[in-house]
Amino acid sequence: MLDLAYVREHLEEIEAMLRKRQTRFDLEPLRALDAERRKLVRELEEIRQQRNQISEQVARLKRAKETEGHARAEALMNESRRLGAEEIKPREDRLNHLDAAMEPLLLNLPNRPYASVPEGWSSEDNVEIKRWGEPRRFDFEPLAHWDLGLQLGILDLETAARLSGARFAVYRGAGARLERALANFMLDLHTRKHGYQEILPPALVNSAALRGTGQLPKFAGDLFKCEASDLWLIPTAEVPLTNLFAGQTLEAADLPRSVTAWTPCFRSEAGSYGKDVRGIIRQHQFQKVELVKISRPEDSYADLERLTLDAEAVLQALELPYRVMELCTADLGFSSAKTYDLEVWLPGQQAYREISSCSNCEDFQARRANIRYRAGGKGKSHYAHTLNGSGVAVGRAWIAVVENYQQADSSILIPEVLRPYMGMERITR
RNA sequence: GGAGGGAUGGGUGAGUGGUUGAAACCGGCGGUCUUGAAAACCGCUGUACGGGAAACCGUACCGGGGGUUCGAAUCCCUCUCCCUCCGCCA
Structure with a gap:
């Protein structure tokens, strides 16, 4: 607001x-x-x-x-x-x-873009500001994750469709294990190396929380709502994590406060018909490790750089090629003043695809959720700045690992850092 | 799901419908005293909005909303949350 x-x-x-x-x-x-x-x-x-x-x-x-x-x-x-x-x-x-x-x-009034945000008319006008890693050269035709998943028996979309419908997935065996390994690895990285406190929040929140972070009232159609109660399935852990601080006046010396959580996310993706219909790029339910920082206004843009690097560290550790895009004014989210998207290389699509979105919302959410800070418990309090970013989307990291680490025999080599979590070096049929 | 109890300023906690924005205590700030500190004593100590150069003035706020009244923290209704007990249950 x-x-x-x-x-x-x-x-x-x-x-x-x-x-x-x-x-x-x-x-x-x-x-x-x-x-x-x-x-x-x-x-x-x-x-x-x-x-x-x-x-x-x-x-x-x-x-x-x-x-x-x-x-x-x-x-x-x-x-x-x-x-x-x-x-x-x-x-x-x-x-x-x-x-x-x-x-x-x-x-319903969106946030003001930060002064340096590039003007644009569509996502075409987003600006690439960094590229890391080199897309691997395959001496065979790389498969898409849905083919690999099926061949290896680690991804079962047919059963998921029977249970829940389109845009749901059943992971089996090493596939399920890979998802958990990725999440555990990310949480360990952020809590041990990047100073985030691990949170296990509710996956259902009330409408006040969603209003606080900006999903409501405007985007009710993108959400799943429980019948006969004011509870909604979270579309991202940004909602509970940011609202952890709702109504609070924080001590300035304690800022930035950094929290992380691994949660399921639920999106009805209304209006996305026909987009990414194959595979598990776009799901009604997926998992994400989220990063949230509550910052002093004068530090928030430096903190956005930090937070983005924290998310990048995941991709670097997994040795996944990616690029960093600065979103233009037209592509910027409702609550955000400035956003970096991390896009990971997917050999199956021969394209960079979004795997993380890191935003500084300045005081837009803080004003809605009433998140303040004050020095020494006295003097006037001010609205804090709120930042959030995926660190990173676990489901998409799963795709990236499967597609980038596929071998000629369709087996998946497990990235070095995940091996302790996987207890195996390779996924085979 | 059933029964009962509660929500007051940074904290604890008073409050008979009429100078109550709200006692007292704690905390915080300033001062006296002291070589310094502590203790003691004295004073100050909520937020938002509007007006004003300022001093200051005004309005609202005692969980949220509504009502009664000339006037509500105080009486009534309602919602939310918290606590206790019972039932059910991972």
């Missing part, structure tokens, strides 16, 4: 920002509601002051207990009654109405 006062004073800038984001959003209703609201609040405060003064006089007269004061008190009470019914109540009702009308508008 943007600061309403800021929006009020920088209408043209916000309009330009929305254009850069390719977002259609008419600010005029918000502006008009805000103007009326401010006028109303001022009137209301004035009238309430009158009423408070009258009540004070009534109290004084009642205490004096003089007979001639009684009539005066009666008159004052009548006047106060009139103020309440004719002047205050209608304005309060109108104010409630205005607040209710403004809230969804404000909550």
Whole structure:
């Protein structure tokens, strides 16, 4: 959520920002509601002051207990009654109405991109800023993961379809083990080498949490909701991890706070029909190791670099070629001010595909979730900055390992760092 | 699922419908004393918004929402959360 006062004073800038984001959003209703609201609040405060003064006089007269004061008190009470019914109540009702009308508008306004974010019209305009590793040269035709998974008996999409439908997977044997090995490796790396605290959060959260991180109200359609309760399946651990700090005022000296979690993620992916229909690139349920940092504003961009490197370290340790993309204004997520995507090389697709997305949301989520910090427990508190990134998507790392480490006989060589977790050097049929 | 209890400022915890933004204590800050520190004593110590150059003034806030009343932390309704007991259960 943007600061309403800021929006009020920088209408043209916000309009330009929305254009850069390719977002259609008419600010005029918000502006008009805000103007009326401010006028109303001022009137209301004035009238309430009158009423408070009258009540004070009534109290004084009642205490004096003089007979001639009684009539005066009666008159004052009548006047106060009139103020309440004719002047205050209608304005309060109108104010409630205005607040209710403004809230969804404000909550649907996306974050402002950071000044250096490249302008663009689509994901085509994202800027590659780094490339690591060299895509391997195969002396045979590399297979896609769905073929390898089927041949090796480690991925069973047919059974998954029977159990749950499209976009679900059953992993078997070494396939299931590989998923767990990847997650364990990532958690160990982030907790031991990168200073993150391991968290095991709920996979169901309430709507307030989702509003805090920005998924609600705008993206309800992308989520799975439990019937007859205000519980939703998390689309990413960013939601519970960031909301760990909701409503808190953190000690400035303790920042940045770094947390990580391995969770299942659930996405209905409404509107993704026809995209990545084969294999397990795009699933309704997948696992992800998530990284979240709560930072001081002056440090948040340095922390974003750190967090991105923490995610990159996973791919480097697995020796998977990747590139780092800076998202342009059009591709930037709703809550993000700046985002780096990590794209891993997939030989089966002959393409770099997203495996991590690392964002600085600045104070956008902090304002929604009320996450503050303060130095020494005194003085004014300020909104913190929130950062999140995948470190990394486990399901996609599974694909990357399987496709990049495939051998001519369709076996999968296990990357060195995973061998202790896998208890084997190679997956064979 | 059933029954009961609770939610007050940074913390603990008072609070009879009328100078209560809210006692007291703890914590924090400042001061006196001291070579220094502690102790003791004295004073100060919530947030948001609006107005103002400022001093300051105003409005709102005692879990959320609504109601009663001239006036609500205080009375009523409702929701949420927490605790205790019972039932069920991994």
